[in-house]
Amino acid sequence: MILAGEKIQAGEMATAQTEIKVTPAIAAEHGVTAEEYARIQKILGRDPNITELGIFSVMWSEHCSYKSSKVHLKRLPTRGKLVVQGPGENAGVVDIGDGLVAAFKIESHNHPSYVEPFQGATTGVGGILRDIFTMGARPIAILDSLRFGEIVASKQTTEEEAAKNRRILDGVIRGVAHYGNCFGVPTVGGEVVFEPCYSQNPLVNALALGIARKEDLFFAKAKGPGNPVIYVGAKTGRDGIHGASLLASAEFTEESQQKRPNVQVGDPFVEKLLLEACLEAMKSGAIIAIQDMGAAGLTCSTCEMASRGGTGIEIDLAKVPQRETGMSPYEIMLSESQERMLLVADKGREREVLDVFTKWGLDATVVGEVKDGELLVVKDHGKVVAEIPAHPLAEEGPVYHRPITRPQPRHETKEDWFQFAAEGTNLTGNFKMLLASPTIASKRWITEQYDTMVRTNTLAGPGASDAAVVRVKETNRALALATDGNGRWSYLNPKLGAMHAVAEAARNVAASGARPIAATNCLNFGSPEKPEVMWQFSEAIDGLGEACITLNTPITGGNVSFYNETLRKSIYPTPTIGILGILEDASKVLKIAFRSDGDAIVLLEEEPSYNGFPVHPIPRNDQQEFSSSEYSKTLSGVVAGEPPVIDLRAEGRLIDLLVALADKRAVRSAHDLSDGGLVVSIAESCFAAKGLGAEVTLEEDLPAEYALFGERGARAIVSVSPGELSELDQTALQFGVRVRQIGKVTRDNVLRIQYKGRTVISASIEALRDVWANSLERALKLS
């Protein structure tokens, strides 16, 4: 595609008369459909010029307008007692007590991270950090939910592809690390998952959390005609033009590599200065509104601030600090250069604001002012180059009820499912293979490249607890955050998969001792133009909604990422959920490590029936369900069947119990059961401890592999000193959760699992730790 701006020199454009006559064909090149073009003509009452077309095309791109997802997102629960700001602002905000609020949000940067992994990841992190401090909150933590194609050759992945995936992973990790480390916010957690479907479409979802005093929050609402509009931060260049609209709003083809110039370039040093300067300027009281320039840059920040405030805005592009000469209005309006902010100051106090930015060595210039009416007027050296009503541009974009088709049900027989090993088989070897699978193996090699401790608030960094836990200085509280998603389950059953993602994230937060209070979501899907993808999306929304209502975690924001497909192949539908929790007493944080020899290992699980109601609405078929597990995929390559059924109320009871146990200091460690099931959780609790092993005895009316590696929800293991077992029993009874002592922590440094009287797993912790701790690094060193 030819960017129109390349042909036009700055200053050559006059009102609506341009060198390039806008035709429906040019509109189509901008991704604007015939109906959308007609809508533009109706709003303007005339044909748009090329700059105006560019502005509409980015604002109405899928990425900025949510045109395919809007009608579904309405079904999500967004209100709650603690919600201060729901979706629609730069980030969601919740009340965390003591006059403080937490701002948090997760966002995708998938396509840029494939095209240019390092810069794609850095700008993903940079963008979400700006969303947080734009609200007036100081960022205190970053989490990254990352998904890559397989890094070791397999049936589905060639060695060439695997090598490419390793390079993508390396670039993304370095990018995430570079930005967060330099900016000075700890990267405290997240996930790293591997599936063949992400081979040419990695998912990079970055979440940031910040803290502010409630009265110091800032919003992006322009107010007061005559107030100056100030541009601050990095200069505008030609990087990232159409970043959001082209990269994030269309699927990939062989030519995608040519889109590398559309990827923005990040500079964490400038962003750090921008953070300090913005927070300092906000304290002056001279700032009325502020919005970062992310996707669609100057276009989005001007029209959204005007639209939210019910005002107009006029700017002159000649005043915009520019990195390059000869930029056209089109290019300046569409540039996605990073580390920039637009703010509205109190008239007469602009000097105070400008002085703060000068102190931090940043460009700050008055580029325009708030106007009466509702027009966005863009001038270039005094000449009008675009004139668009701000509200229709920002809020009245197209809304699509895309066709939805339920795909043909998969016809599977017993032969397609996982075949359980014969009773009594020794499973030690299989268990080691499971521990070595990159999704299960330790991510230490990755997380050690992140500064996990800067700002000295990290009470539980990566892997220490089920959630990342950061304290809030000046209070007794801490905040816990977890991100989760299960693409494979969402592929097999989008609604169930989405529910499990919410339940697991909430369970992880509770296993750190914190009460889950709110959620943010990043919805990664294929092309919305495919009815089957829209069915997945719609189902997932229903699942998210139901789970968030039951678990009392309203969704406060997030983003939708469509078009995650390359060469017509969609990724697994992958809703990623971030859940925030409050720990009232930071000293009560729970970690996964076993603490001492002789402690009882106790399994907390859903009651098979509670108050007389059956909890399994669907009869369970063990073989069918187990075929969706990490074990089934790793050991036999089978990805089939159905995710485990879910009982959200049981999940809620377990969450309440975990929070109560932490509050009473009744348990010494806690770890939920998820990927790889019971034995993986027990092994991880051993690995996190020093010189401790475990002895477990189980007896169930189930195949051994199902009992040991099944991934049913609403379960966690805790360890308690033997003297406190009866108190644990009583507390669990109150919450309707079943308690089963299944073993004890030992000092002999061995993990031994007996099933139905036979030893099915027995290995030294050191041997298991070696496999678990080093597999990822070994796999990555192949390249």
Next chain:
Amino acid sequence: MKFGVVVFPGSNCDHDAFHAIGKVLQKPVEFIWHQSEDLQNCDSLILPGGFSYGDYLRTGAIARFSPVMKAVAKFARSGGLVLGICNGFQILLEAGLLPGAMMRNSGLRFICRPVHIRVEQTDSPFTNAAKKGQILTIPIAHSDGNYNCDEATVAEMEKNRQILFRYTTADGRDDVTGNPNGSLNNIAGICNRERNVAGLMPHPERAVEAALDSEDGLVIFRSMIEAMVGASKATA
């Protein structure tokens, strides 16, 4: 007795050092802006970690030209205590206030994790409260911590007992497995000949509270406090 924490653009452990001194150790502490040549009568200075000036060009290479560094050099020449942590250490090297230079970590990656360092000398204002041979568990977080200098310089430093901390294993052995970044002779921290300027790559300000998993960094700040108390007694 007053500490000053120098703030360069891009410093990001400034608040952590401030918190460690002001909240945990309850001593007076102030920020000093990089453009100021006024050290506000501080009795000792901390150059904190971070990415001063984005660490562009080379770590610490631009920060050394900050106006504040003129004042820091003068302060150091007059015997004032200066501690550089991580990026602060790199700046002191670039400013010539400490000998040697930093290279990329031998693994060419940023590393953040707790490491063990052994206190080699206790006759310095930064280690006087520690025991000789004491092993401290303190986190590192850097890309460029691979300390290097020529043979004559390292021999000189050994002779003058300027090597204050060495990377070591948990049980105190000099072993390559204890060295996270390839530093020459496992060097983690050094002081100048006059013993009033020191730098180390590990972050003692991150190891000052049990909730953060280690309090081993306190001994370094306590040493500085004792040294300042001693100095003020001597002048009184």
